[in-house]
Amino acid sequence: MNKGYVLNGRYKIVDRLGEGGMADVYLAQDLILDREVAVKLLRLDFRDNPKAKKRFQHEALAATELDNPHIVGIYDVDEVEGMQYLVMEYVNGEDLKQYIKDHFPIPYAQVVDIMEQICSAVGEAHRHNIIHRDLKPQNILVDKNGYIKITDFGISRLESEDTMTQTKSIIGSIHYLSPERIKGQMATKQSDIYSLGIILYEVLTGKVPFTGDTAVSIAIKHSQEPMPSVRDFDPRIPQALENVVLKATTKDPKDRYQTVGDLAADLNTSLDKSRANEPKFEVPQVENDLNEQTRVMPFSALPENEMLNQSPAAKDGQATQPTAEKAPKRRRFRHRRRWLIAGIIGFLVLVFAVIFLVSANSRTTVPVITGTLRSDATEKLTSADLKVGKVTYRHSVKVDRNRVISSDPKENTRVKKNTRVALVVSSGIKKVRLDNYVGQDYSEVKRKLEAQGFKVRRRNAPSGTFRSGKILQQDFAAGDRVNPKTHTLTFVVSTGIQQVILKNLTGMTKAQVVSYANKERLNPTFDYVYSNREAKGKVVSQSPAAQTSIQQGGNVAVWLSRGPKAKSQDEIKSFNVKVTIHIFQNATDESSSESSLNGSVQAQTPSDQSDSETASSTTGSGENVVLIYLKDHDHDFSTVYKQMVITKDTTVMLPFKLTKNETGRYKVVRDGKTILRDNNITYDSH
Structure with missing residues (x-):
């Protein structure tokens, strides 16, 4: 679908967000409500597939039944000109799989925060007796502020439905699939809990626990092999946190957490000092019954081929010679010639018919494979009696990595069977x-x-x-x-160390202050107050005052006007939040580097969680430059609220202004890594 196309007279396509196995997702502008939305459009080659349409409709039905801030909301579902589409909440960010790649290693406190948000969404689905059945990092979105949203309820089912028994095939992603589902048993809430345990393993280690050359080999490992230890990968991971992984991923569902709430509660205390000496969770040993051996369900059902047998039968008729009176030789010659010509014509017709049938049976059509994974394209070509030819990789901003960009011969072209089809496959965006x-x-x-x-x-x-x-x-x-x-x-x-004489900033706009600060190499921080004297957006006051001498790189506090306070306006409560930032010292050798790395745990949070900083990413001068981001009634989380250079442990007071309906948050960043954060600061909590 091209940019600028208006779907159903309402949703203007802005850009392509991604391509899935069944549907394409676009960023669109809702022209009526003036907001960005995500439009999920069933692909052309699935629009006549009743199973695909049913799954598409089921996703909308399942998601609309759930009301949770961590579940992507469904705004609209409709069909126009044969195109089925969903209109969903737009999440400006990336999926958890990519987030892990971009941010690994992730501090343990942040790991717990991510998993608690995921558990909140899954718990809401379970309270409605809806089992997701396809929980994986690719179906979990992370916005620019680290907020989690779960999507894709296309194969979710009510707990009472036994889809496995009906289809005799496995539905879901094999790397996150529970042992009981691999054995063909019905999916339960404990199946989702197993998937959550695998996701937690991946967030902690950056990889999935079981890999293999085929889906069957991975399935057997899930069913028979013990879960690898996350502490073998990183010994600094607390034992209590590893125990959450082990208990969530036991082979027997009865030994797992009974509810997602139980998992979240255990996860919430896994970093407490009181659990520092907790013993390793022992997985219950279950005796194998000879009659209960692991049986891996087939991953596809192939219909039996029908054999068309032709057995032409020809009956020989008796040749009778007409009894007639003798005719002249010329008449007999003409009669024989007519029969000879008719025989030749019949023979030629038969030959051409045979050639046509043989030719038709030796040709096939190149299937539609653009946008599909390379493995899926290979299967489609094989099913069409074609072979994969030369595979060329090319960077693409429109087609996701490992998906087909084009083919030669092109799609829907009639070619001879066993023809080699060359593929151009996306290697993703050039990085x-x-x-x-x-x-x-x-x-x-x-x-x-x-x-x-x-x-x-x-x-x-x-x-x-x-x-x-x-x-x-x-x-x-x-x-x-x-x-x-x-x-x-x-x-x-x-900026070195130079002095600047501050000018009077009163009456300037925020943009003018930023321009002045960049020129003089200063770092402004902004706050907002009601004012009857200055227009909205203009500077009311500053600190230090005008004509004060200040070092370049120093901070200048600037108060901007909100305009006059309206009588009906909600009351804004002002309060401070105390935050202690610990210094991170550089190491001079390998041993002290390890010591500094372990010491960085002290700078993570008040509960002493790992920072995962490395010595090579700091300035090397004993100075730490930290950036503080703050969100409240006046401040935006996407811009730096305050920058500091510290040479020792430093305590700062962060000012918040909130109404009763607002939630504040802050984070402290050093060397591109978040070392402190709080996402739930409210009017009533202070």
Whole structure:
């Protein structure tokens, strides 16, 4: 579907978000409600498939029954011009699979936060007796603020339905499938809990526990092999957190958590100091019954081929010679010639008919494979009596990785059987490898990165170690491969130590203040107050005051006007939240590096969770540059509220302004990693 197309007179297509096995997903603008939405459109080759249509409709029905902030909402479901579509809530972010790749290793406190949000959504579905049956990171979305949304209820079922028995085939993703479902038993709530345990394993280790060359080999491992230890991968993972994985993924469903709520409650306390010496969870040993051996259900049902047998029969008739009076020789000759010509014509017709039938049976049609996975395209070509030819990989911004871009011969072309079809397969978006730029000249680095397509932002900080213009810190790790079109790179740049005489900012707009601060290499922080004196959006006051001398890279507090306060406006409560930021010191050798890495646990949260920082990503000067993000009535979470350079453990007071219906949040970032966060600050909690 092309950009700009208006679906059903309401949803204007803006861009393609992704392609699935059955449907394509587009970003669209709701022209009536003026909001961004995601439109899921059943693919052309499935529109006449009753099973696909039923699953598509079922997804809408299942999701609309659920009311949870962590489940993607369904706004509309309809059909127009033979096209079935769903209109869903648009989540601006990425799926959990990609999030793990981009952010691994993930601090343990954040792992718990991610899983608790997922459990909230799955628990809501279970309360309605709906089993998801396809829980996997690819069906879990993470927005730009780390907020979780679960989607794709296309194969979910009520707990009473036994779809496995009806179809005799496995539905779901094999890497996250429970042993009982692999054996052909009915999916239960414990089946979803098993999938949650596998997801937790992957968030902690960055990989799935069982891999193999075929789906059958992976299924057998799920059924028979013990769950690998996450502590073997990372010994710093608390035993209590590993126990959650082990209990959620026992082979026997009766030994797992009985509800998702039980799993979430155990997960919530897994990082407490009181559970530091908890013994390892022992998986109950179940004796194998000879009559209960593992039987892996088939992954597809192939209809029997019908054999068409032809047995032509010909009966020989008796040749009778007419009895007639003798005719002249000429008449007999003409009579014989007519029969001879008729025989030749009949023979030629028969020959052409045979040639036509043989030719028709030796040709086939290239199936529609554009947008499908390479493995699926191979199966379709094989089913059409064709072979896979040369496979070429090419970068693409429109087609996802490992999906077919085009074929040669093209789709729907009639060709001879066993023809080799060349495929062009997407290798995904071309990504650029980033280096460590600390200590380099900012202007030169900025020029190189912008030439590669990146957007580059600068923040200033004073430094007695680095000369003015040198990079102190970067918000990404060296070695990362990222898409230049979607990533903005932020550098903290040294201003040296120079003094600036502040000008009077009163009456300026926020944009004017930012422009002035960039010119003078200052870091402004903004707050908002009601004012009858200054128009909305204009500076009311500042601190330090005008004509004060301040170091370059220093902070300037600026208060902007909200305008006059309306009588009917909700009351805004102001309060402070106390946050302690721990210093992270560089190591000088391998042993001290390990010590610093373990010591960074102290800087994670008040409950002492791992920071996963590395010595190589810091400035090397004993100075930590930290960025604080804050969201309340006046502040946006996407922009930096405050930047600080600390040389020791530092306590700061974060000011919040909230109404009764608002929820505040904050996070503290060092070297591109979140070391402190709180997503649930409310009016009534302070």
